[in-house]
Amino acid sequence: MPHLLKLLRPVAALAVVLASAMPGLAANSDEVRMATFEKAWQLINERYWDPEFGGLDWAGVRDELRPAALAANDNAELRTVLRRMIDRLGQSHFGIISGGEDAETEDVDADLSEDAECSSELRDQLVARIRSTGGGGRKHAEPGFDVGFVDGEVYVTRVEEGGAALAQGVQPGWQLLAVDGVKLSSVPSCFGEDLDARTLRSMVHSTATGLLKGPPGDSVSARFDAPDAEPVDLEIDRRIPSDIETVKFGNLPEVDVRFSADWSEGIVLVRFNMWMMPVAGLFEKLALELGKADGLIIDLRGNPGGVAGLAPGIAGYLLGEKQTLGTLKYRTSSLNLVAQPRKVTRAGEYLETFTGPVALLIDSMSASTSEIFAASMQDLERARLFGERTMAAALPAVIEELPNGDYLMHALADLLRPNGGRIEGVGVTPDEEIGVTLVGLRAGQDEVLLAAQRWISQQATQSETGDADQTKSDG
Numbered sequence: 489m490p491h492l493l494k495l496l497r498p499v500a501a502l503a504v505v506l507a508s509a510m511p512g513l514a515a516n517s518d519e520v521r522m523a524t525f526e527k528a529w530q531l532i533n534e535r536y537w538d539p540e541f542g543g544l545d546w547a548g549v550r551d552e553l554r555p556a557a558l559a560a561n562d563n564a565e566l567r568t569v570l571r572r573m574i575d576r577l578g579q580s581h582f583g584i585i586s587g588g589e590d591a592e593t594e595d596v597d598a599d600l601s602e603d604a605e606c607s608s609e610l611r612d613q614l615v616a617r618i619r620s621t622g623g624g625g626r627k628h629a630e631p632g633f634d635v636g637f638v639d640g641e642v643y644v645t646r647v648e649e650g651g652a653a654l655a656q657g658v659q660p661g662w663q664l665l666a667v668d669g670v671k672l673s674s675v676p677s678c679f680g681e682d683l684d685a686r687t688l689r690s691m692v693h694s695t696a697t698g699l700l701k702g703p704p705g706d707s708v709s710a711r712f713d714a715p716d717a718e719p720v721d722l723e724i725d726r727r728i729p730s731d732i733e734t735v736k737f738g739n740l741p742e743v744d745v746r747f748s749a750d751w752s753e754g755i756v757l758v759r760f761n762m763w764m765m766p767v768a769g770l771f772e773k774l775a776l777e778l779g780k781a782d783g784l785i786i787d788l789r790g791n792p793g794g795v796a797g798l799a800p801g802i803a804g805y806l807l808g809e810k811q812t813l814g815t816l817k818y819r820t821s822s823l824n825l826v827a828q829p830r831k832v833t834r835a836g837e838y839l840e841t842f843t844g845p846v847a848l849l850i851d852s853m854s855a856s857t858s859e860i861f862a863a864s865m866q867d868l869e870r871a872r873l874f875g876e877r878t879m880a881a882a883l884p885a886v887i888e889e890l891p892n893g894d895y896l897m898h899a900l901a902d903l904l905r906p907n908g909g910r911i912e913g914v915g916v917t918p919d920e921e922i923g924v925t926l927v928g929l930r931a932g933q934d935e936v937l938l939a940a941q942r943w944i945s946q947q948a949t950q951s952e953t954g955d956a957d958q959t960k961s962d963g
């Protein structure tokens with residue numbers, strides 16, 4: 489169970505663990521700066537999954553850079569030293585986030601940031617927002633639209649039928665500029681240029697999603713850039729969607745899980761927003777009917793992950809024999825994610841393995857368990873992947889506050905997919921790379937979904953042709 493809890497990772501799979509700064513000392517004193525250096529080094533020393541650090545002399549790195557840390561005149565100079573230390577690891581999801589005194593306003597080279605400014609107050613608000621939302625949807629009402637990235641900017645990708653946003657005229661293809669007064673262009677500059685663009689985008693997405701949610705009955709202020717119009721400011725009611733099931737897992741906060749299964753011309757389209765326990769029962773119920781389907785599409789776009797143990801369970805409905813979906817390697821232990829074919833339901837009903845074509849839809853916000861599932865289905869040649877490369881954030885990672893008020897982000901384990909490759913820092917590349925376009929959004933078309941539907945229809949046609957040829961041969 490501890491392994492599964494570690495995989496419940498917000499912000500594209502980042503858990504935020506906030507510790508207290510050193511009491512009684514100025515955050516920019518020599519003593520606090522040295523305590524900050526030592527704590528950052530020690531946290532990685534204790535938790536990095538490879539005790540040999542891939543041949544890197546980690547103790548030597550500390551000895552080499554300690555004089556530079558001692559010579560640092562302020563937190564800004566110390567951050568430079570800490571980033572030099574972290575760079576020696578050569579891994580993703582390690583970084584220093586400015587948060588203490590002398591927190592610099594950084595010019596981030598990212599698609600989402602142009603002339604953005606970040607105050608210490610905004611930085612604190614955003615870190616708190618990441619901590620509270622988890623990227624997956626806490627127990628809150630929402631305005632009735634989803635957001636995603638097109639060319640590095642945040643756009644409305646889907647508007648719910650009958651929702652408050654649709655009633656206000658919100659349309660797919662509108663750019664979301666600000667939520668409750670927070671400009672999304674300000675977010676990347678708050679987290680530091682040493683974080684990769686995908687991680688920054690995940691933080692923007694988590695922040696935007698979290699700000700859009702709130703108590704039912706309240707409204708949210710949203711500013712949009714609509715086509716051929718001046719920026720549009722709207723007050724949109726927040727409502728609780730009818731298909732939400734609120735669940736609690738362990739000591740984690742309550743989360744809202746959404747699951748849908750829509751049938752169209754023999755193809756089943758499954759969507760769920762998080763890998764949480766209700767998904768297991770709902771998918772099992774669907775599995776009883778899957779034999780009637782020509783194909784299955786699982787939409788994992790925007791799905792930040794959740795309980796890793798659910799991936800083998802869902803895979804069991806699609807695999808005819810026992811398979812390993814991946815291996816998590818911690819400092820002192822390993823965990824194999826093994827999928828067993830599902831032959832009966834929990835109620836004892838007989839199940840047939842679904843052998844039809846399976847398509848998975850992924851994008852840059854698909855993370856953690858979504859990446860584990862997609863990578864394994866691809867390696868085992870059980871599904872074809874459509875969309876964009878995933879977030880490359882399949883590892884359990886944390887953000888911890890340092891004594892000077894800055895934050896250290898670091899990963900805790902490594903993950904190997906069935907073919908022996910890594911997901912962290914690499915992502916899962918789809919078999920057919922198709923990006924969402926503004927033209928498609930504004931025309932009401934989901935190009936990624938359409939491509940998957942065409943492929944399944946082709947597989948069904950080929951299967952029918954093969955059956956017909958076999959019948960003639962038998963005759």
